[in-house]
Amino acid sequence: GAGVSQSPSNKVTEKGKDVELRCDPISGHTALYWYRQRLGQGLEFLIYFQGNSAPDKSGLPSDRFSAERTGESVSTLTIQRTQQEDSAVYLCASSLRGGRVDYEQYFGPGTRLTVT
């Protein structure tokens, strides 16, 4: 079946503008994760959804970042008043379930955000 999809694949925006990134998880996957990956760096956890609730928002770097999820489907990550340090690839992943028992995460292709 279809994997995790993300849109847009690339986004160039001016400093100070808001951006919205979208993630479509695999159908039936209740857990959804957002990560940030700066060039040549590891994965930085941002937020985790179980269904449409977010039990772990600890990774959101500032109040400019927010995310929501509709039911057990689409999620959007919104970055307000973008800064140059926000430039990175934003990866979304989904898994069958979340919580303390782990299932493998399936990653989307990512959205490359460039803030000029």
Place this chain on the structure above:
Amino acid sequence: GQQVMQIPQYQHVQEGEDFTTYCNSSTTLSNIQWYKQRPGGHPVFLIQLVKSGEVKKQKRLTFQFGEAKKNSSLHITATQTTDVGTYFCAGRSSNTGKLIFGQGTTLQVKP
């Protein structure tokens, strides 16, 4: 705070040589996962280890979970150019329940 450290950060090997990356946690992990990210690609799940001292093999790849469940390793025997990429470990803390990714080890293989 809790950290998951991976070493080395980079490794260049000649094709046919072996390669090992190590993952070390400051606290006990309930499980550990390994992912591979090819250049320009996204992470792809390789394996999950749950039991203390567990060893799993996938062809030329051998994964180990330490007895104390604080460290793990991935060993590749006789590397091939297709092994090129960044290998990440991700550990679930037994205390906090948080899943933390290591910074990754980037492997380059010279043909």
